[in-house]
Structures are given as structure tokens and as C-alpha cells.
Amino acid sequence: MALAALAVLFLFQLCRLSLSLNQEGLYLLQAKRGLEDPDNALSDWNPRDSTPCNWTGIACSSAGATVTSVDLTGLGLTGPFPASLCRIPNLAFLSLSWNNINSSLPDSAVAPCAALAHLDLSQNLLVGPLPDALAALPSLAHLDLTGNNFSGPIPPSFGRFPVIQDLSLVANLLTSTVPAFLGNLTTLRQLNLSYNPFAPGGIPPSLGNLSSLEVLWLAGCNFIGDIPPSLGGLSKLADLDLSTNALSGRIPESIANLSSVIQIELYNNSLSGPVPPGFGKLSSLLRVDASMNHLEGPLPEDLFDAPFLESVHFYSNRITGSVPSGVSRSTSLIELRLFANRLNGSLPADLGKNSPLMVLDLSDNLLSGDIPQSICDRGVLEELLLIDNLFSGRLPEGLSRCRTLTRVRLRNNQLSGEVPAGFWGLPHLWLLELRGNSFSGGISPVISSAANLSKILIDDNQFSGSIPSEMGALSKLYEFSASNNRLSGPLPSSLGNLAELGQLDLHHNFLSGELLRGIQSWKKLSELNLADNEFTGRIPPELGDLPVLNYLDLSGNLLTGDIPLQLQNLKLNEFNLSNNDLSGPLPPLFSRDIYRDSFLGNPGLCHEFSGLCPVSRGTGDRHGFIWLLRSIFMMATLIFVVGVAWFFWRYRKYKKAQLTPDKSKWTLTSFHKLGFSEYEILDCLDEDNVIGSGGSGKVYKAVLSNGEMVAVKKLWGASKKDVENANQSVDDGFAAEVATLGKIRHKNIVKLWCCCTHKDCKLLVYEFMPNGSLGDLLHSNKGALLDWPTRYKIALDAAEGLSYLHHDCMPPIVHRDVKSNNILLDGEYGAKVADFGVAKTVEMMGKGPKSMSVIAGSCGYIAPEYAYTLRVNEKSDIYSFGVVILELVTGKFPVDPEFGEKDLVKWVTCAMEQNGVDHVIDPKLDVRQHREEINKALSIGLLCTSSLPINRPSMRRVVKMLQEVRAENKTQIETKDGKLSPYYREEVDPNSSV
Template sequence: MFLLLLLLFLSPPPLTLSLSKDGLFLLQPKHQLDDPSNALSNWNPRDASPCKWFAVTCDSLSGDVTSLNFSNFQLAGPFPTVLCRLPSLTNLSFYNNLINSSIPPNIANCSRLQYLDLSQNTFVGPIPETLSQIPTLRYLDLSFNNLSGDVPARFGEFRQLESLLLVYNLLNGTIPSSLGNISTLKKLQLAYNPFVPNPLPEEFGNLTNVEDLWLASCNFVGSIPASLGRLTRLQNLDLSLNSLNGSIPRSIVGMKSVVQIELYQNFLSGELPPGMSSMTNLRRFDASMNNLSGTIPDELCRLKLGSLNLYANQIEGSLPESIALSPNLYELKLFNNKLKGRLPSALGNNSRLLNLDVSYNQFSGEIPENLCRGGVLGDLILIYNSFSGEIPRSLGECSSLNRVRLRNNNLSGIVPDALWGLPHLYLLELTHNSLSGHISSAISGARNLSLLLISDNQFSGSLPKEIGSLNNLVEFVGCQNSFTGQIPASMVKLSQLGKLDLSENKLSGAVPRGISAWNKLNELDLANNRFDGEIPNEIGSLPVLNYLDLSSNRFSGEIPSELQNLKLNLLNLSNNLLSGDIPPLYDNENYRKSFLGNLGLCGDLYGLCPTFSESKNRRYLWILRSMFVLAGIVFVVGVAWFYLKYRNIKKMKKGFNMSKWRSFHKYGFSEFEIIKLLNEDNVIGSGASGKVYKVVLSSGEAVAVKKLWRSTRKEDGTVGSDEKDEFEVEVETLGKIRHKNIVRLWCCCNNGDNKLLVYEYMPNGSLADILHSSKKSLLDWPTRCKIAIDAAEGLSYLHHDCVPPIVHRDVKSNNILLDGEFGAKVADFGVAKMFRGVSQGAESMSVVAGSYGYIAPEYAYTLRVNEKSDIYSFGVVILELVTGKPPIDSEYGEQDLVKWVSSTLDQKGIEQVIDPCLDSKYKEEISKVLSVGLLCTSSLPITRPSMRRVVKMLQEASADPKSRSGKKGGKLSPYYHEEASDQGNIV
């Protein structure tokens, strides 16, 4: 017995007995929470203290745990209440995790907390009122969760709280007036919650220490309380996207410290309040999209002007001359008004004007001379007014200009030579004026020019050869002018050109040789000119051309058979001097109008040839006489063709034999069987990178084969081999990926001249093929929702589960393929990028990759890309699924789908946004998914959710039992967020 006691005394204690009490408490949440990233892997129970553990901070004297920071750990599970047993815990952050429980009422046991951040999780249920019992709490952030119910009235009992952040939840109760009792409050953010309609509490005027009031989209009704004028320390006031009415209270001028006031999209009326000149710190004032009237008061004009935007209200009256003297205001937004009169002649004299937008008003008179006197004017947007006179010469000296939009005015005279060649200008829009003169050769200096829109004017002379040096030119629309001469041969160098419209001019000569370099050209319109010569067969090699109009010219000769290679939505060759036969693809009734007015053109369509009935018998007789001769020729040619074809196939097979096939999955077919079936009859698609074939093998299995063009194109459109081309990127990316929602790459081959990629075949094609065609009815809402979730899971895998992470860079409905059961898979990784730190920063690209309508704003402007760029593009896909509409369409006018959805929601309601083909019983679910799309397409990358969170939100929306109740109402989920700062004015 003595020996046994001695052994027990001398034996070491269990390992966990050496760990402090705080450490023992921390081990419980480690085992309780799911930790997929192993963020807590160094929490070792053998340690004596947890102070060296990751995310743990201790007091340097006592060794007690004082702070826990679990931000971005991907932790999942219920909130670990055991943490409140840490006696010295003052800071606790679970920011951006997947904590999915309700917030427990006993969280008040964390009695010494000063900082609590539970934002960007999936908390549900009500906000516990017991939080107000934490006497030391200064910072409380519950934003971006699924919390519901009221803001607890007992929150007014906080005595030290400085920040209360509840934005983007499902709070559908009331906002208590007792919040006005928190005298220490500096930041109150309740924005984007579906509260019941309620007036803005007058008691908020008691928050005399508050600096930030973000109350956008809180369903406020009634008037703005005059008591807010007592908030002398307030710097940001945002009451936008509510239903406030009445006038802006005069007391608002008492906000001496205010920097930004956002009142847009309410029902405010009356005039702007007098005395605004006393608000000397005001930099941004936005009262757009209201019912304001009257004039802009002179007092406002004493503030310094940085940006003037007068688009989207119903203000009547003129703009006072004293606005030109405004010395402090950075941005004034009152856009889409009924303002009229002249812009002050002194506008810009005494300020550094950054942006001027007075779109959609009734202004007249001349454009002020000194708008760019400060030398920093970036955007000049005067569209849809009645400005007259000449464009000021001083604008040609304004090298800071990025966008000049003067369309739909009454401007006349000559465009200053220097304006054509501004070095930073990427958009020049002069459409629908009475401008004359010619395009200056100085345009060679506009190296960044992307959009040149000068149609419907009186321009004349020849097109300068210097246009061919504009390597970034994407769109040139010069129709309805009086241009003469030929198209400069230098223009064939414009490899980025997507649209060329020179119709209704007096241009002549032949189409220049070498236009096959226009491999991104989508639209070519040369109608109503004097072009002659033959139609170049090179047009047939333009891979993405779908609009071709060469009508009303003097083209002669035969129609090139190569035009049959094109996938055209419109073909018009009428009223020329063409002769010969119509290519078989177009020799049918659908194209009858495409060939009218060509007297020498023969075919089997009535109306093409005036002498059709007279020559019918003679023509058939000639055919019979020639039949025997032709039969002999066909036989000889057929034998020769068969021999050559056999020899070519044998040669190709030999060539591929010499190359090395690379496989990425096990498959049961022969690579050489694929080669034999690569013929034009099996082509199912063609694009800028190559052709896609459907190959049905002898086993009955189908595969899709992409055969890339021979040239290796870099991102900037040039040809070379010093960077990875599309083939290498696709192989490097897909060869390493294994996911059910990523298209499978079976194998590939590269022998130098031929590059083949063999994929699994997706029988239902792309999402765009079905959604934007007559087959759209096949996609009911459950199917569309499943497609969204499938694609989101694929992208989430790329962003979060691949090492290094992958950014797709070309997410669009064309690159989401559908299998036989409408399961979705992400495809086409030709411009994907793999790099480390994707969530921490952004990588600079040499040029924008992607497709119009899907490109994130910051990517287009800064050429910096990270996963947030993909999230924006996927948000556009969600909007396509909800609306059934394409990302770019003439229906939207100056907008794209994102802007159209936002503006239509605000003006007409959700019923006008949802695809009418969808069953109304899914309206609630569709609304939730729509709000996810709007959140993904936020103009600020930081506010876009991660793709993992997008998957979660979509799954929750589709699982909501209320979604099938047919409940009426048009309110969006609190995921919804929209930046309205440039609404309706983005190209």
C-alpha cells in the first residue's frame, strides 16, 4: 500500500492539469466548433498558458485572457457561451464566420466586454435585450446576419455604448425612440433592414455626440425631424431609400460639422433650405430622385464646388449665377430635374471642379469656358439638354478629362482639334448635335480612347489614318455624317474593335485588306455609302461577327461563300451590284430581304431577279444539259477529294501520334477517333479562341472538343509566346480541378499546329443559349435557383478550396453549361488567374479580361482583379436568371442590366423586374435571390459577400418555406444594397 501511494505521489499529473483555467475554458469551443481551416491547430493542451495561442491576447501582468479575435476563421457552429466565463475578457470578435445559432441571452455574462463583433455570420432570431446589461460595452456590431424582430427598447439603457451597428439583417419590427437616450453614441447604423413603416424618431436629435447616422432603407415615413439640426458633431447623415416626405427642415443648416448628406430616393418636396452656406464642412449633398422644387439658393453657392451633378429630380427653375463662386462643396447631386436656364458663365473659375453632370434637364445657352480652370475636371456630362453654340476651346487643354458626353444637344461649329487627342480620354460622345468640320489627326494622342460616338452630326472630310493608332478603341460609331474617301488601311490594326458603324455617309472605295485582324468585331455596318469592289471573303473569318449590313452601296461580284461561316443575327446585302449564286446557307425564305435590289443575283427565291419567270424554263433546260457533264465532274472530284481527305486524316493522325496526349481522368475512348470526327458538320460553336465540336464516339458517348486557333494571343490581343496562352491556362487550371460543378477536362493535345481540349459534353448547352432564346420556358424558377446554387458552389470551390485560389475572370451565362438534368457547371478557364493572397489584395492585369455587362467597375477602371470581380460577374448572372434579360440590351438605354434593375425597382417595384415567365407563387423566394444578386453587384467591392456566403444565402433562400406561399409584397431582403452615386450615367 505504501508503495502504491508513493507511486501515485511521484507520478506526473495529467497533461491538462498544467493548463490555466482560462486555457481550459478555451479548449471547449475548440472542440465544439467546426474549424475547416485549422486556424486553432496550435491550441495545445500541453501548454501552461493559452497566451501564445493563435487569436488569443493576454494581460501582460496577470496572464489573463483579455481578447479573442476569430475574424475570417471560417468557424461554424453555435455561439460558445463558455467564453463568457473568462473573467477578464474585454474584446471578442467572430467577424466573418459561419456561426449559425441565435445569440444566447446569457451573453450578458460577458460582463466586462467593451468590444463585441459578431458581424457577417448567420445568426438568427431576435437580438437579446440582455446585451444592454453589459455595463462596459462600447462597440456592438451585429451587421450582415439574419437577425429578426425589433431593436430592443432596453438598448436605450446603454451608458457607454459608442457604436451600434445592425445593418443588413432581417429586422422587421420597430426602431425604438429610446435609442435617443444613448448620449455616448457616436455611430448608429441601422441601414438595409425591412422595419415596419415608422417615422424617424424625433428623439434622435438628442444624440448630440453622434458622428455617423446611416439609416438608409429603414422604411421611414413622415417628415425629417427638425430636431436633427441639433447634431452639431454629425459628419455623415444618410436617410436615402426611404419614404420620407415634406420639406428638408431649415434646421439642417445647424449641422456645422456635416461632411456628407444623403437624401436621395425619397418623396421630399419644397425648396432647398436657406442658410446652407454656414455648413462650411459640407463636401457631398445628394437629394436626387425626390420631388424638390424651386431654385438652388444663393447661400449654397458660397460652398466650394468639387463636383456638380444635377440628374434625377423634379426641381424647376434656373441655376443661380453664384453657383460658380461655391468655394467648398465637393459633390452636389440633384439629377434628372426640370432645371433650366444657362449654366453660370463663371462656373469653374474659383474652384477645382472634378465632375460636372447636369444630365436630363432643360439647360440651354453655351457651355461655360472655364470649367477646367482648376485642371482636374474628369467627367463632363451634359447629355439630353439644349446647350447650343460651340464646344469651348479650353476643353482641348483639359488633359485630365476621362469622359466627355455631350449627346442630344444643339451644339454646332467645329470640335477643337486638341479635344480629339486628350491623353486620358476614354469616352468621347458627341452624338445627335449639329457639329461640323473633320476629325483631327491629333486624335492619335488619345491613346486611351475606347468609345468614339459621333453619329448624327455634320462631320465631313476623310477619316484620318491616325485612327488606326487607337489600340484601345472598342466602339466607333460615326453614322449619319458626311464623311468621304476610303476607310484608312491603318484601321485594320484595331484588334480590340467590337463595333464599327459608318453607315449613311459618303465613303467610297474598297473595304481595306487585312480586316481578319478584327477578331473581336461583333457589328459591322457600312450601309448607305458608295463602297465598291467585291465583298472581302475575309469577313467570313471574323469569329464573333453577328451583325453585317453592307446594303445600299456599289459592291459587285459574287457573294463570298465564306460568309456561311458566320453566325449572323442580321445580314443585309440588298441594293448593290452583286451577281452569281446565293450561298446555300442563305438561299431560303428567311433571308429573302437580305438580297433584294441586286439585278445580277440569281437564286431560287421569288423577287430576287426581276426576270425570274421569263428565264425559268431556259434555266431548267440549261441545267438538264449540264447535268451529265456535272455528274462526271462530281465523280472525278469526289474520288480526288476522298483520296486527299484520307491522306490528310492519315497525316493528321500521324501528327497527333508524334505529339503527347495528356489525360486528366480515366476515359474509354480513343483520341484518334476524335480526330477523325473533327469536321464542319459537327461544329456547335465558334468564338474568338476557336471552334467547338460535338463528337459522338462509336461507344455512343459524346464529348465536346475545342480546337483553338493556331496563333497564341496574349491578353492585350497581340500574338506571341512569352506568356501563357489560353490553352496553357485552361490545361493548368482544369487539369488540377475536381468538382461536380466545374466542367471536366478529359484530355488535351498540343502538337504546335493543333491544340485540342476534350471536355465532357453538356447536352443543354450554355445558360445563355436557353435563357435568352425561345427555350426559356424550360427554365422554371426551381430550375433557375438550382442553376444559381450549382454555379455558386463551383466558384466557391475556386475561391476558397483551391491552393492557390483561382479567379475565373470571365464569369457569364455563356460560360455556365447545363447537363441533361439542367445541373450547372462552370466552364472556359482561358483567362483564369491563380495567385496567392487573393482575398487580401488584388493583382494588376495588363488589360481587362471578361465580357461587357459582366465586368466589375473597379476592374474596368483599375485593372486590379481579385475574387470580388468574379462575385460581381456572378451577381449579373443572378440578375439574368431573375429577369430573363441579357446583361446589355438597347431596352436599358444608357444603362446595363445592373443599373436597369436598380432603377426599375425604385421606380416601378419588383413586379416589373421579375421575368413574367416565372410563376408568381415563387415571388418571395425570387425576391430573396434578387437581393443576393444586387448585393453581389455592389459598386464597392468590400460590401460584396464572399462566394461561400453567396452559396449559403442562395441555399437559405431556396429552402424558405414562405417562398411558395404566394404572399404579396415587393420588399427586398436586407442583403440588398445599391450605390446610387452614378446611377444612370455609366457606360
């Protein structure tokens, strides 16, 4: 009885507590119960309070204490959309952006939100169709669904919003074409539809009816055809962005009627014809970018007459004629990029006199004449890029006083004369490239003031005199390349102090004296080329102690003495000591035929293959015996080659038969609705279609009859001996990929369309990713295409994919082989995690991580504890992902000879301790614009690669930290329309690769 009484009393107390909270508070608690709150962000939502007005994210009206606003942005909440919030009668503002809301959005959930004026559900994981009920909300003025997984077409109801002002559907999975009925929304001020996989179609001319429109953001919408002239009637439009589509035809002249426009972005299309006149009368225009099109003809003379014009980008077109003279009259121009065109003639003599010019890139044209003397009169010029033109004359004296310069690239022109002394010592200059000209004179000792110089590239000129000892003060110097000049005298001993030196190329000069000793600081030197000079003396044994030296050319000098045995320590890709006066026996390692051409022209060297050793008595019989042995060896080699060729022919014939068995016996298992059959896939399994090959099989590109492309992975045969020795079979890998990918639905996980099996032949059919893998792109000569905003987006995409595997799959999935080559990029450089051949689910049994029989993963990405214990959990993936972030920031491989015994993680840590952050950042990135974001991303990468697993954040936390990197900066540079200001975007500069 006593216990029963206590229970009744307890229930009574609960009822009293719940009755003390008003109805709106109960609705909020109901919403909280349906969500996971891993960071305990809603801990102050206390049912004992009488009103929720002081709770986190809740705001109430000043009178009546009714809830009018719920703002739960970025709290890490997970779960379905909390429909009970819409039962709050006066709720006018609702934001759940930057969380993990992961359900569909049914009409029944949002229909009760009758008072809602502002709804922001951006950057979540919502799926399914767009709900019709949203358009029926009578007061809804702001709707932002950016960055979700909504799919299907834009419903017709979205043409009937009664008072909508801002509509943002950016970065979803919307299909069909952009509908014309959006032109009915005459109250719209912003229409943002960018980066959706719409079907190819034209821009609806009806959008010209949106008379109140201020922002039209339609980048990456798969538009084709012409730009409708009707868009020129949008008199209030401030931002027009039609970039990254497939638009063709001419730029309509009506664009010049956009009287309020601030920026026009038409880059990365297929527009043709001339640039229309009229831009000069746009009194508010700050930026125009029509790069990467097929525009032709001269630039209009009035282009630079717009009074506030700051940035002009028309690079990578077919523009001819001269640079308009009006450019010199502009008083606001900051950035002019016209590279990769067909411009000719000379530049206006007073260019830079009136404008605060910071960036001038006119590379890859046919421009001639002098570089204008006034180019840096305003004293703010940072980048001067005039590569591959016909400029002549001397460098302007004013450039020697241009202390703001950071990059100067004048390669392959016809410039001559002496370089002004002060120019060598500019304090912020880090890249100086004067290659391929006719400069003369010497390198000034003033160069010691250029404390930031990292690269000095002055090959193929007529520089003379000695190398000044002051160059030893350039503590950041990585590359000094001065080949094919007339430099003379000895190498200054101070060069041995350059701890960052990676490449030293001084071949084909008149340098003399002995080679440097005391070069222990050259720990990063990978290339040393001193060929074709007049060096004398012996080869320093210290060269053999340089840990990453792989290119050594000392040929064509007057070197004497023997070859130091220490050179055998080097792992050389290029090795040449020819045409010197070396003597003595060769070190044993070099006594092989592969080094035959490395020692030519040294009469004093004694080795059999040199043919220079004296012939002793009895050697004739010995040589005859050797000739017989060589003949036998050559005959055996010939028989072997013929046998291998015959075997290879038979093997290919056998494999072809294996590839094309009876098609009727193939079994197809689909995971999505397919528009193709297994027969189309089998017909594409040809060696000409191979696009990749790895440890688990070959990958083919298959073009289907409907024009779509897929990637087909054919797994290696199950009888491979090495697979058996590793206690793994192809069947296991196949089952892992199918079991994992077949049930996954996420925008950042590569989609598995289907699988095909026949006996022991197994095929996996994936969606095709046109930009390949991150690793291949980042570490190729196309790495400059990946500017920082793109790299950041790739990191965030991949993190969201891994977070889904770790936190939203039951049981959680550990990838076990996270690396840049397993992150694939779509046509817009969106990232998706791929290759689940070694993925395993983590057993949720409370017994700790599962121990695997072998180490899975790739060198440089494997977590330290995994390599020793073979125990795998989510923390292993987080370490590997941290290495990927470091790759994105540094541009370097996870393991590289440059690092010596270190991997990328240890190299970054040591380099930052010794030289600071700037030393590890990829020089292809514009640190000036994105320094804060890059530094924060670097910190996240180092946190993920902590040696102790317990110190690594969860993937959900990593996603949130990455989002905060951009969110914090976004608040600093956001425009009034809520879109990131274009003036802070990193531009793709093909000529900026260093």
C-alpha cells in the same frame, strides 16, 4: 499490471499538464473545443503553456497577466457562441466577427461578461431574438451585431444600456418598428440600424434627444412620413444617412442647424418641396446627396457656400431654375451631379475656374448657352456629361489640353464648329460621344495619341474629309460610329489592324473606293454597316470568315460582281445588299424567301424570286403548275391555322379547368407560420400574373389580401414526354425542392412558405423577390443600376448561401444549377439562392461523389468534369459560382457569339493574357474607384473555375476570400466612426451606360 501502471502514469502526466495552465487558459480551451477550426488558426493554443497570453488573438494586462482581450476576427471558426469566454473575469474586449458563429445568443451565455466593454459579433450567422442580458452589462460601450440573422423586435431592455456609445444592428432580420425608447440612450455616439426589414413607421422624434450622437445610419429601414425636425438639434452629428426609405414631405429647415455635419444622405426617398436654404453655413459639410426624390423649385443660392463642400448630388428630381452662380465661387467642389432635372439657363461663365472639378454631370436638363471656357482650368476634370440639353457654340479650346478626361458625352445638343485638333488625341479618353450635334471639320490625325479610346460615337453631325489612317493605331477601339456625316474618300487599310473592333457603323456618308481586304484581325466584329456610300468593286470573301459578325449592311453602294459563297458561313440577324450592281447567281443558302428583301435593286442578280431572270420557252406551263401548287399550299395553310386556333382554344379551356379544381381537395403543407390560405393562392393563378417560365414550370406573382406578395411556382404536368425521356419526373423535382427548401433557414436562401398539391398539380409558394433575378437585371438595360458595391454584395450573399448548403447542412446539399438566373434579388438588392428543382444531397459514405443519370445545369455554367463524367459534388457548384463572379465583373453572358467557340471562362483568360485586366471589366463599372476590389474578385472567379476540381477552394473559403476583398479596402478608407467612407461609394448614373 504493467499496462495499468502505464495508464495511471499517463493520466498523472495529463493532470500535471492541465494543472500547469491557469484557469483563464482552461476557459479558452473549453471555448476552442466547442468550435470547429478548419484553418487550424488556433493551433498555438497549447495546454502545456502556463498562461494563454501569447496565444493567437489573446491579450493580457501588463500587470498580473490576466486576459483582457480575445480577438478571433476572421479565423473561419464555426459553431455556437462559446459561452465559457464570459467566465474570464477581466475580459473587456471580445471580437468574433467575420466567422461562422451559428447559434442563438441566450441571456445565460452573455450575462457573466460583467467586465465587457467591447463586444463585436458582426458578420456571423447568429439567430433568434436579441438577448436582454446585453443591456444589463454595466460596462458595455461598444456593441456590434451587424450582418447576422437576429429577428424579432428590438427589445425594450435596449433602451436601458447604462454607458453604451456605439450600437450597430445593421443587416439583420429585425422587425416591428424602430422604437422610440432608443432616444433614452443619451450616451450614444453611433446608432446604426440600416438594412433591416422593419415594419413601415416614422423616424422616432425622440432620436433628437441623443445629444452626443455623431453617426446616425438609418438607411433601408422602411421609414415613412416626414423627417422629424428634432434631428436638427443633434449638434455633434457628423454623418446623417436616411437614404433608401420611403420618407416623404419636405426636408426640414432645421437640417441647416447640424453645425458639425460632414455628410447628409437623403437619396432614394420620396421627399418633395424645395431644397431648404442654410447649407452654406455648414462649415464642416463635405457631401450632400438628395438624389432620386421629388424635390422641386430652384436650388438655394447659398448651397455652394459651404467652405469645404466637395460633392453635390441632386440628380433625378424636379429641380427647376438655373445652376446657382455660387458654384463658380466654390474652391473645394470635386463632383457635381444634377442630371435628370428641369434646370434651364446657362452655366456660370467661370465654372471650374476656382474648384478642382473632376466630375460634372448635368445631362437631361434644359440648359443652354456655351460650355464654359474655364471648365478644366484646374486640369483635373475626368468626366464631362452634358447629354440631352440645349448647349450651343463651339467646344472650349481648353478641353483640348484637358489631359485627365476619360469620358466625354455631349449627345443631343446644338454644338457646332470644328472640334479642336488636340481634343481628338487626349491620352486617357476612352469614351467620346458627340452624337446629334452640328460639328464640322475633319477627324484630326492627332487621334493616334488617344491610346485608350474604346468608343468614338460621332453620328449625326457634319464631319467631313477622309478617315485618317492614324486611327489604325487605336488598339483598344471597340466601336466607331460615324453615320450621317459627310465623310469621304476610301477606308484606310490600317483599320484592318483593329483587333478589338466590335462595331463599325459609317452608313450615310460619301465614302468611296473598294471595301477593305486583309481584315483577318476583325475577330470580334459583330456589326458592319457601310450602307448608303459610294463603295465600288467586289464584296471581299474575307467577310465570311469573321466569326461573330451578325449584322451586315452594304446596301446603297456601287458594288459589283457576284456574292461570295463564304457569306453563307455567317449567322446573320441583319443582312442587306440591296441597291448595288451585283450580278450572278445567289449562293444556295440565300435562295430562300426570308432573304428576299436582302437583294432588292440588283438587276444583275438571277434568281426566281427576284423576277429578273429571262423567261425561256415552255416556262408558261411550268409557271401555271407552280401557281396551282401555291394555291393548294395556301389552302392547306389556312386549314392548318384554323385547326391550330381551335385546338389552342380547347386547350386553354381544358387547362383553366385543370387549374381550378375543387379547392377543398387541395392539400397545403406549410413550413412557416402563414397569414394566408391556399384559396388566395389559387385565385392568383391567372396568365396575367405570370412573371416567369422555365424548364420546370411557370411562376406567378400573387398579391394577398394583406397586401403582401408571394411567388407561386406551378410545376409542369408529370406526363411530359421529354421529362420521361430524361429519366426525371416532376414528382422528383417537386420532392427535391420541398425536401431541400422546407428544412432550410438562412438569410441567403429563398424562403419556401408552403406547398400545395392536388392530384398531379403541384404548387410551391416562395417569398417574393421584387428585383427579380440577377441574370435578368445584369444583362438588361438596367444593368447600370448594379454598381460595383452592389455586385460585390450580391456575390458575397450568394456565396454565403451556397456555403450554408455545402457546410452547414447534414448531409451537405449540392445545388447543381447555380447560375445568375437562380440568384434572386430583394428590394435592397440582397441576393438569395433559389430553384432547388435539381438539388441533391451528397451521400456521406466515403464512396466518392454521386453519379447522376443526366447532366443537370445550364450551358456555360457546367464544370468540365461534370459534363463528361456525370459525377457531382460541391466542386461543381463552386465552378458555376465562379462563372457568376465573372458575369458580375464583365457584365457578359456565360456564352455569347462574341466569344466564338469559347465560353466566358476561356474568353476572360485569353483576353487577360492578350490585353490585360481592364479589357474584360464591364465598362459600366467605375474602375477608378474600385479597381483593386474588382481585380481581386476576378481572381477569385478564375480560381473557382479552375479546370481541376482539386484546385477550386471550398465555398467556406470563397466566402472568406470575398470578405477579405472588402475588409482590406475597408481598413484603407474607413472613417473614424467605423463606417465606410461615402466618398468611395459608386454612384448610380443612368446616363453612364455605354
